[in-house]
Amino acid sequence: MISFIGAGPGDPELITLKGRRLIDSADVIIYAGSLVNPAVLDGAKGTAEVHNSAYMNLDEVIDMMSAAESKGLKVARVHTGDPSIYGAIREQIDRLKDLGIEYEVIPGVSSFLATAAALNAEYTLPDVSQTVILTRMEGRTPMPPKEKLRDLASHNATMIIFLSIGFMDEMVKELTEGGYRPDTPAAVVYKASWPEQKILRGTLKDIAEKVRDAGIDRTALTVVGDFLGDDYSLSKLYDKNFTTGYRKGME
Numbered sequence: 001m002i003s004f005i006g007a008g009p010g011d012p013e014l015i016t017l018k019g020r021r022l023i024d025s026a027d028v029i030i031y032a033g034s035l036v037n038p039a040v041l042d043g044a045k046g047t048a049e050v051h052n053s054a055y056m057n058l059d060e061v062i063d064m065m066s067a068a069e070s071k072g073l074k075v076a077r078v079h080t081g082d083p084s085i086y087g088a089i090r091e092q093i094d095r096l097k098d099l100g101i102e103y104e105v106i107p108g109v110s111s112f113l114a115t116a117a118a119l120n121a122e123y124t125l126p127d128v129s130q131t132v133i134l135t136r137m138e139g140r141t142p143m144p145p146k147e148k149l150r151d152l153a154s155h156n157a158t159m160i161i162f163l164s165i166g167f168m169d170e171m172v173k174e175l176t177e178g179g180y181r182p183d184t185p186a187a188v189v190y191k192a193s194w195p196e197q198k199i200l201r202g203t204l205k206d207i208a209e210k211v212r213d214a215g216i217d218r219t220a221l222t223v224v225g226d227f228l229g230d231d232y233s234l235s236k237l238y239d240k241n242f243t244t245g246y247r248k249g250m251e
């Protein structure tokens, strides 16, 4: 059995109990060493083989999984955050399917959720934004034609931009030309939940400069939207005059 496990954003306490149990009992561990905090592997068995997939290509990862499987060994394939977000698990899953190898996926706390926590923010504020867009800038991986940052910006929704901290000037240009006001609040969180975590707050006008001044060039998310501002409406859920399935309103 191959278990794809979301390791969480960095803090080793932010992994699920199930993910931890599977790592602690694995015979072979293949982890995405560029971002996974090695401390999540601290409970591994002394006899476990541990491999860093940053040095491996897809064929090598699959060969290692299939060799382990044929010996009846348990494999933990550890991805950062949640494996469903820029985790490249689909291509692994499809190869395992072709080989008839069983697998399962254990979710994790994505860095975009650890980022909200670091900011003490709610991404979905009533009357501000009820939609969250997770995206990235075009880099070496191209963007599908209808998903250019500029097009997504027209919604003025809450936007979370992965993998793009090296392109801040271009990002701000696309976002403002796409329809966000230049004074829209923006924040950058570097290494959310790690001891080295840094938070920068500003607006689209000054956030690129703040990132430059702080020397941040990797492992950071940019979040944009009026959810970072001070105006919003109270929820209906806890409105004393609003009846829900669990509670009768006072009116």
Ligand code: SAH
Pocket (backbone or CB within 6 Å): 009, 010, 035, 079, 080, 081, 082, 083, 084, 085, 086, 087, 109, 110, 111, 112, 114, 115, 161, 162, 163, 164, 189, 190, 191, 192, 193, 194, 218, 219, 220, 221
């Ligand atoms: N599957 C991961 C994302 C992998 S893509 C997840 O769910 O979080 C890698 C990108 O994620 C990085 O370039 C950075 O933009 C972001 N990232 C990963 N960990 C982060 C962290 N602790 N703090 C801020 N951004 C992080």
